[in-house]
Amino acid sequence: MYLDPEKTSVRLTETTKAGGCAAKLSPAILDNVLSKLKQPANPNVLVGFDKADDAGVYKISDELAVVQTVDFFTPMVDDPYTFGQVAATNALSDVYAMGGRVISALALVCFPEKEDVAILERIMAGGLSKMIEAGCAVVGGHSIKDAEIKFGYAVTGLIDPRRVLKNSSARVGDALVFTKALGTGVISTAVKRKIADSVWVEAAERSMTTLNKRASEICLTRDVHAMTDVTGFGMIGHAREMALGSDVGLKIFASATPLLAGARACVEAECIPGGLRNNRAFAESCVSVAPDVPEQVLSLLYDPQTAGGLLVSVGAADADALVADLRAEGIAAARIGEVTPRTHPILTIAA
Structure with a gap:
């Protein structure tokens, strides 16, 4: 049965084992895997995955660099629209944490094939509302069938390469x-x-x-x-x-x-x-x-x-x-x- 997207009532938290960022892999697992991955040095990569920072930063010129991040997860709230808003807010945050300005995003969708599509519509509408608030254009995305609902975005931003707020530049006395x-x-x-x-x-x-x-x-x-x-x-x-x-x-x-x-x-x-x-x-x-x-x-x-x-x-x-x-x-x-x-x-x- 197709439900009215304005009246959809579903407890999303009942559909998943762990919600939101609590569903992330253990930091011990990530630390073990990422520490073994090596790639050639690139002078334009100002911040890479080896830095354990919030987002990657790639220098385009002396005045311009791009900030890239991706974040998606399972529901941590019951309302689909609110879940979409939270997912968007979370994905955008990594660019802000670097001191960057968001410009565009790609949506990432994992959704059960037999679930009511009105739920997905509300999730994506919630996410779009936050992207609009942020001044970030959603330019596309990718979706796959999955037993658990997951939603998020890959976000691109711009930043002055001389003013990147890394997580690794704290000073004694701060x-x-x-x-x-x-x-x-x-x-x-x-x-x-x-x-x-x-x-x-x-x-x-x-x-x-x-x-x-x-x-x-x-x-x-x-x-x-x-x-x-x-x-x-x-x-x-x-x-x-x-x-x-x-x-x-x-x-x-x-x-x-x-x-x-x-x-x-x-x-x-x-x-x-x-x-x-x-x-x-x-x-x-x-x-x-x-x-x-x-x-x-x-x-x-x-x-x-x-x-x-x-x-x-x-x-x-x-x-x-x-x-x-x-x-x-x-x-x-x-x-x-x-x-x-x-x-x-x-x-x-x-x-």
């Missing part, structure tokens, strides 16, 4: 600023288990459908040295990449790190996605934790985020002004830590 809040992974798990409060779901969906476009633009006006978006590997996983790439230590203050409404309650209810466990197993050997850090908050620092916020390494003298600028535009932002000389372990979680 402050760490974070936009948005943590908890989308555990809340999505609570949704799947049908125990999520509507207030939690609304807050998580609002976060996951908020573009990082304006936040990135504001960061470019300040003394920002490094930036990354916090997604599937969680705060600690992406902080680890920043610390290793920059050859520094990072200290994160747990009490200063924003959490979504209901995130701690979800942890207490043991709504722990498999991605959180994978992230913790991979990265916890790199982390020193103060004894007074609450276990629920520590767990959320490993929580896989979907369409998460930006982790920004900014000159300490500019940090408070950056937070003020972001908040003045209605963007959630907090100063959550600092960049230190290289430590062992490389990350410190303080209360």
Whole structure:
């Protein structure tokens, strides 16, 4: 039966084992595989897959480079239109995390052959709404039959090759600023288990459908040295990449790190996605934790985020002004830590 796309009612989270960025492969698997892949050096590749950065950057001229990224995943929300919006927001974020400007995208669709096509229509309409908001032209795509629904985009952007915000250029003495809040992974798990409060779901969906476009633009006006978006590997996983790439230590203050409404309650209810466990197993050997850090908050620092916020390494003298600028535009932002000389372990979680 064909359903009215405006009235389609389906719980997408019931169709998949893991949703959103929690469905990503374990970072341990990726690290093992990618470390063995080698290719000839290319002077125009400013950022490649060997850098564990958010997107690839290829230099066209002294004034112009392209930013390329791809991201798709399974549903983490029940409404098809919202799922499409989240998938688009997440895919666009990698370009913003590099300081780039998006220009075009290709849609990636995996869809069950016998599923109602009205669901797909709503997913793609939701995604297109965010692409239009971003000023990004959807110019084509590719689809295949699949038992599980998956959706996302390959996104292309432009950037000044002299102003690429890598995740590997944090400086000792910088402050760490974070936009948005943590908890989308555990809340999505609570949704799947049908125990999520509507207030939690609304807050998580609002976060996951908020573009990082304006936040990135504001960061470019300040003394920002490094930036990354916090997604599937969680705060600690992406902080680890920043610390290793920059050859520094990072200290994160747990009490200063924003959490979504209901995130701690979800942890207490043991709504722990498999991605959180994978992230913790991979990265916890790199982390020193103060004894007074609450276990629920520590767990959320490993929580896989979907369409998460930006982790920004900014000159300490500019940090408070950056937070003020972001908040003045209605963007959630907090100063959550600092960049230190290289430590062992490389990350410190303080209360």
